[in-house]
Amino acid sequence: METRSIMIVGVGGQGTLLASRILGNVLLRQGFDVKVSEVHGMSQRGGSVVTYVRYGEKVCAPIVDKGGADTVLAFELLEAKRALPYLKPGGRMLVNTQQIDPMPVIMGNAAYPAGITDELKEKSELTAVDALSLARQAGNQKAVNVVLIGLLAKTTDIPFDVWTDVLAETVPAKFLEVNKQAFSLGYHA
Amino acid sequence: MKKLLLGNAAAARGAYEAGVSFVSSYPGTPSTEITEECVKFDNIYCEWAPNEKVAAEAAVGAAIAGGRALTCCKHVGLNVMADPVFTASYTGVNGGLVIAVADDPGMHSSQNEQDSRHYAKAAKIAMLEPADSAECKAFMKAAYEISENFDTPVFFRLTTRVAHSQSLVETEEPAPQTVKDYKKDAAKYVMVPAAAIRRHAAVEDRMRQLEAFAEETDLNTVEDNGASVGVISAGITYTYAKEALGDKADYLKLGLVYPLPEKLIKDFAAKHKTVYVLEELDPFIEEHCKAIGVQVIGKEAFSLLYEYSVNNIRETILGEKRATLPADGDTPVRPPVMCPGCPHRGTFFVLKKLGLTVAGDIGCYTLGAAAPLSSIDTTVCMGASVSAAHGMAKVKGKEFSKKLVSVIGDSTFIHSGITGLINTVYNKGTGVIIILDNSITGMTGHQDNPTTGKTIRGEATKQVDLALLCKAVGIDSVRIADPFDVKTFEQIVKEECAKEEPSVIIAQRPCALLKTVKYTGHCVITDACRNCGQCLKAGCPAIAVKDGRPVIDRTQCNGCGLCVNICPFHAIKKEDA
Numbered sequence: 001m002e003t004r005s006i007m008i009v010g011v012g013g014q015g016t017l018l019a020s021r022i023l024g025n026v027l028l029r030q031g032f033d034v035k036v037s038e039v040h041g042m043s044q045r046g047g048s049v050v051t052y053v054r055y056g057e058k059v060c061a062p063i064v065d066k067g068g069a070d071t072v073l074a075f076e077l078l079e080a081k082r083a084l085p086y087l088k089p090g091g092r093m094l095v096n097t098q099q100i101d102p103m104p105v106i107m108g109n110a111a112y113p114a115g116i117t118d119e120l121k122e123k124s125e126l127t128a129v130d131a132l133s134l135a136r137q138a139g140n141q142k143a144v145n146v147v148l149i150g151l152l153a154k155t156t157d158i159p160f161d162v163w164t165d166v167l168a169e170t171v172p173a174k175f176l177e178v179n180k181q182a183f184s185l186g187y188h189a
Numbered sequence: 190m191k192k193l194l195l196g197n198a199a200a201a202r203g204a205y206e207a208g209v210s211f212v213s214s215y216p217g218t219p220s221t222e223i224t225e226e227c228v229k230f231d232n233i234y235c236e237w238a239p240n241e242k243v244a245a246e247a248a249v250g251a252a253i254a255g256g257r258a259l260t261c262c263k264h265v266g267l268n269v270m271a272d273p274v275f276t277a278s279y280t281g282v283n284g285g286l287v288i289a290v291a292d293d294p295g296m297h298s299s300q301n302e303q304d305s306r307h308y309a310k311a312a313k314i315a316m317l318e319p320a321d322s323a324e325c326k327a328f329m330k331a332a333y334e335i336s337e338n339f340d341t342p343v344f345f346r347l348t349t350r351v352a353h354s355q356s357l358v359e360t361e362e363p364a365p366q367t368v369k370d371y372k373k374d375a376a377k378y379v380m381v382p383a384a385a386i387r388r389h390a391a392v393e394d395r396m397r398q399l400e401a402f403a404e405e406t407d408l409n410t411v412e413d414n415g416a417s418v419g420v421i422s423a424g425i426t427y428t429y430a431k432e433a434l435g436d437k438a439d440y441l442k443l444g445l446v447y448p449l450p451e452k453l454i455k456d457f458a459a460k461h462k463t464v465y466v467l468e469e470l471d472p473f474i475e476e477h478c479k480a481i482g483v484q485v486i487g488k489e490a491f492s493l494l495y496e497y498s499v500n501n502i503r504e505t506i507l508g509e510k511r512a513t514l515p516a517d518g519d520t521p522v523r524p525p526v527m528c529p530g531c532p533h534r535g536t537f538f539v540l541k542k543l544g545l546t547v548a549g550d551i552g553c554y555t556l557g558a559a560a561p562l563s564s565i566d567t568t569v570c571m572g573a574s575v576s577a578a579h580g581m582a583k584v585k586g587k588e589f590s591k592k593l594v595s596v597i598g599d600s601t602f603i604h605s606g607i608t609g610l611i612n613t614v615y616n617k618g619t620g621v622i623i624i625l626d627n628s629i630t631g632m633t634g635h636q637d638n639p640t641t642g643k644t645i646r647g648e649a650t651k652q653v654d655l656a657l658l659c660k661a662v663g664i665d666s667v668r669i670a671d672p673f674d675v676k677t678f679e680q681i682v683k684e685e686c687a688k689e690e691p692s693v694i695i696a697q698r699p700c701a702l703l704k705t706v707k708y709t710g711h712c713v714i715t716d717a718c719r720n721c722g723q724c725l726k727a728g729c730p731a732i733a734v735k736d737g738r739p740v741i742d743r744t745q746c747n748g749c750g751l752c753v754n755i756c757p758f759h760a761i762k763k764e765d766a
Contacts, residue, residue, distance in 0.1 A: 045528060
């Protein structure tokens, strides 16, 4: 099979790294060759963050280039817009509708763009959910990342149990119930 | 068993399987996790050293004593450790010695984009460069074989995309962790001129042997697809080339990037109409090719700047352009910011308010240069805040000096700020040095250091008393203050700036991300708000203007309470969760 590319984008602190690690290990279990690329350090501090997940029979580059992503999983609306050029034309966009103002907007030097959802709908195969509300419903607003992994899981043909097994191995035991609930809410959103 | 491992974790696994018994490093993105992953193997002694030079010297000592030793750093850390490294090339080793260095093309988390391969050539030390996690493990093991077989330290070069990408690794059983006999050998280990003169000759002999090794080692591989285009590449760039060109090119993939082979390259080039050298940053391989008379296309077609990409390689070599979807209009940038609850925010709020000139340093607090805090005037390297401020003060005189401070984190101060402080005192300098003591090495992801009282394994140890240390070098005025108590903090900064002698303020408040820090609830702007905008000057990501008034976003706010202290009209209240 051709190598498939997923891009996970968000704001530093939203838990994109954990999401990409869960995804990577699920794909490993399905017998794929997998590469996951992360960025650590300064950009993790509230800036735009991107992780790439690529899988197939044999993966070469760990990075997804412009026009190369089959799926973009966006943890924040503005970051979804920023990632648009990376999506293959007609690719799938899974979006959390949460908005987090970047510093130029906070300072009044820029406006948070209006109409992002419409633009995404026009340019991609869009699914938009309010993952923050679903995470709160699951019992912890920090579980946004696991809600979104649930949303992504639904678009694959990988069985539900494989995801929850990997989830159980990845998150601390005391948060497992909340995370399972969050995953399920995302999956059925 | 196959595991999905980060390049850095795979490098650590390789060290474990190679029987490494000693690791000493200073954290630095993107190299930090190699050492952190080594800690997970109980039988490897690991430590955080105060800086890279100390770490490398400790590793040299461990190797001379007969153990296999590892030291890890980021590219600029290699500058700090260069002194012992150049001479360790002369002494050679006993147990194997590997220096892992992680470059950062594109500067994801660095102050420059230097290419460490030049160090291999300058220090006459072999350098290996893996392209994925499986190679990280395999090459680390190969590096120890080369180190002991050729009696040399070996560089293990990573770039961010290899260090911080996960890919599949087959784990194997570790080799026994043996420590060789140590025999006194002054002619080899005491680098006084008489001995060094002979050792330099030994180094040149070793280089000839390594050059012969470069021709035959299976670290260098040729992939023949019967194409007319040949690509010579190494590390991550090889994976980009392979992705972009597939079987439309043949590849000479170099795992040993120093010394480079001559015959292998000539033979490969002779079979191809066009040969490209694909390498990020400097034309290191390209210059070698041209020096041995091989015509290649390199930097005339590709950039000296930043990272390469699959698209760029495909476009340049094949002329194929990929369709993309541009976004409409402007997408505002999202630069990194200090976290909600960051102790540095209080410090920079005050420094900005007082309009001081601020010599900065390397750490999370470098974000104090970004708007709206916009406080920092200079950032050069670890430790340069204290010493650069000293130079500024000497040139500009007393009055300028009264509006000048330097800021440096606790770990950075121990790394190389203390020497600058001794210089200021010894040479009768002035100025205020603010040590931002957040109880941890923050930017690299929470490593303990000599000021935290804990070792890399979390065991209790002696703790450097920063105040006593500063007094011991001759600072008479050392004050400890909480940067969230903005009024008192501002007063202290004013008082210390007025003095005509050097003084130290220790701004003490722990990093908000530490598990021991438990802020609860959140802050709320009440009707008493007069819309003065003071709270917005703190640059907190939780406070933004909505419909013309500041509002606190409850999902972002962690209830740290700094804004409560900043508001001049007591209009911000803390609410319980």
